[in-house]
Amino acid sequence: MDMKSIETFLSTTAIDLAIKILAAIAFWIIGRWLIGKVVNLMQAAMNRNAVDPTLTKYLGNIVAIALNIALVLGILGYFGIQTTSFAAMLAGAGVAIGAAWSGMLGNFAAGAFMLILRPFKVGDFISAGGMVGTVKELGLFGTTIVTPDNVHTIVGNGKIFSDTIQNFSVNSVRRVERTAQLANGVDPLDAIARLKAAVAQIPNVVAEPAPEVNLLDFQLQGPVISVRPYTHTDHYWQVYFDTNEAIARVGKEAGWPVPAVTQIHKVTPAA
Incomplete structure (x- = not known):
């Protein structure tokens, strides 16, 4: 050239x-x-x-x-x-x-179905795909969840859609489940009355439905009281820990003894 x-x-x-x-x-x-x-x-x-x-x-x-x-x-x-x-x-x-990449396409399709069925939205506190936390984003292929210990977690939409989904934010209130183990000799009816009054004073515990304090079971240590206040899911952990503190405070103020297993001695008949 x-x-x-x-x-x-x-x-x-x-x-x-x-x-x-x-x-x-x-x-x-x-x-x-x-x-x-x-x-x-x-x-x-x-x-x-x-x-x-x-x-x-x-x-x-x-x-x-x-x-x-x-x-x-x-x-x-x-x-x-x-x-x-x-x-x-x-x-x-x-x-x-x-x-x-069939798995990726499956995640995409699952995301589309979740948009139609709407099992949760951004900001909801859910349990899905083996994770529990607050939904931060629903992406094309995965959902971003921030766990209670502040870990940024991405779960494939296919795994979420094929698994059980629990949405704790849908209902207006959520029940906190705690128990109080009493010692033998403590009057359970008096304990129920004291615990009801204490739990009702915890901040963010709703009046309706009212807190449930009931005689749940009997153990060798003594009676077991169930303590179940209701609160919005945003205040769940605050009410959870405050309920534990209320149980401990009521027991101390009432002078309840520490529960202990009663030893049962088997008497052997004389020969």
Whole structure:
């Protein structure tokens, strides 16, 4: 190739190619910026209309992915690449990827079904997929849960949807389960009256339904009293620990002895 041919190539093809590359980069940067703006505007509109944050986030992710695919196809079309052929190739690749990543697609489908059935929303305290905590985000493939000890945990949507889901935030109140072991000789009816009065004074314990304090069982150590106050799930652990303290305080003030197992001696008859 002589110098004249090289100059002709540089002055035509190479320059055109460089312009197209620069234009493609500009399209990508501007397109990404516009996609971000569109998604943010859509989510802001949904938030103004009090749409559930879980649905808002999920739809925002789907729209962002769809617009990014459209942007890539548009850039390829600008370069003169037949997008129909590319789409066919993408579909074929999708089948192969789908077979290899069936678990990921299952998580995606489970996330879509959870949006329809709505077993929980962002901010709910749940037990699902072997984890207990507050829902922070429902993503395309996984749900982010923050456990009570503040651990950021991501669980696959498929695992959550196929397992038992407990939502502690749906009902207005939740029952705290505690017991008080009394010693032999302590009057259980007097203990019930004292514990009812003490539990009713605990902050955030609701009056309706009223706290349940009942004679639960009999052990060798003595009677067992069940102590069950009700509270909103946001105050569950505060009421849980305050109930323990109330039981200990009532026992100390009443002078109840420490429970101990009564030894039963078997008398062997004389020969």
